[in-house]
Amino acid sequence: MSIKSYTKYKDSNTVWLRNVPEHWEVKRLGYFFEERREKVNDVDYQPLSVTKNGIVPQLVTAAKTDDGDNRKKVCKGDFVINSRSDRKGSSGAATLDGSVSLINIVLKPRDEIKIDFAHHLFRSQPFQDEFYRFGKGIVADLWSTIYSDMRNITLAIPPHMEQDSIAEYLYRETEKIDALVSEQERLIALLKEKRQAVISHSVTKGLDPTAPLKDSGIDWLGNVPSHWEIKSLKFIANVQTGIAKGKDISGKSTIEVPYLRVANVQDGYLDLSDVATITIPIADYSRYALCYGDVLMNEGGDFDKLGRGHIWRDEISQCIHQNHVFAVRPMSVSSEWLNTITGSGYAQFYFMTRSKQSTNLASISSSNIMELPILLPSIAEQIEILTYITKETRKVDDLINNSQRSISLLKERRNALITAAVTGKIDVRGL
Structure with missing residues (x-):
């Protein structure tokens, strides 16, 4: 389905956004968010992890300083992003109260922005590139962005109702894409099991189902061809x-x-x-x-x-x-x-x-x-079995490669859709 563009655009005067819908508000990030900097401990505030899948409960207890307050407070509805470039993509809207490590930036949204819209905007590829462009560091390919620099990133934000429309559309459409990705991942897992089964059966039982068997003397190996x-x-x-x-x-x-x-x-x-x-x-x-x-x-x-x-x-x-x-x-x-x-x-x-x-x-x-x-087995039988395994596993590998290509295309489609919607390149109102 082809999605229409907006009728009127204006220049945002920033490279990462380019032209944006004429009625969207163009201001710096610091206008829409304030930084939450309160330090807390992980006893009174549940430790959370900032991952590429969003903000989730932390499974391993965080390390403590002498006073124990070595975490940043997070409230439900905040947005959290990992400041390090090697954690690119680790961010999300918090759905519960808790605490995160000090390397993360915690943003409290002001009234002008909806957190569900911000969740998609800040996890889009162009914003991530812009965010880490503001980073500083001395190690190649590893630097951190601080809030005082992040607050100067230019954003283009639509009215509240339009933010809701975009967020609802993206949640619905990305859920469909994620479901298709999961199907392909399950298929790959099954194909890998089949591949392993072909190999294991061939090297333990051979290719002749009528060949007499003998006890291998190894419980977990079972019977094997008697002439092996x-x-x-x-x-x-x-x-x-x-x-x-x-x-x-x-x-x-x-x-x-x-x-x-x-x-x-x-x-x-x-x-x-x-x-x-x-x-x-x-x-x-x-x-x-x-x-x-x-x-x-x-x-x-x-x-x-x-x-x-x-x-x-x-x-x-x-x-x-x-x-x-x-x-x-x-x-x-x-x-x-x-x-x-x-x-x-x-x-x-x-x-x-x-x-x-x-x-x-x-x-x-x-x-x-x-x-x-x-x-x-005999050398001749080894060659026969190896030839068979190569032929059969090549078929399975081709299917696995097809599924992996499908996953790549689906993820590209997902990223492109999010980027187009949160930067106003497509108009999803009413869809």
């Missing part, structure tokens, strides 16, 4: 641990080399957009050097990082790896089969049940990795 071998990983591969930072290299001949970190080793691919370097003794290089065909695996971190990995194919010369990334070097098995096994559901289950765990974190030792049972 089962060997611990230590008998078919070596596990190489990586280098730890901070070693004393004084007085030694050194070399600076690239090295892989956990962030570089993703699930099924390598992210080499940001590879760090490290200076090590020349004598230590061969101990940590990666070789073509190594299966890289993460020691842990967040649960989703545990055991994830990919095959190293000499993408970077003279590269080593840190101690939180294992290099599993095949001896009597192909890299492709080993990588598929370690990425399967049964291997992930093994890693999780044998890892050291704390809140949202897990890590596994090299000795536990070496005990991972590896199922070994």
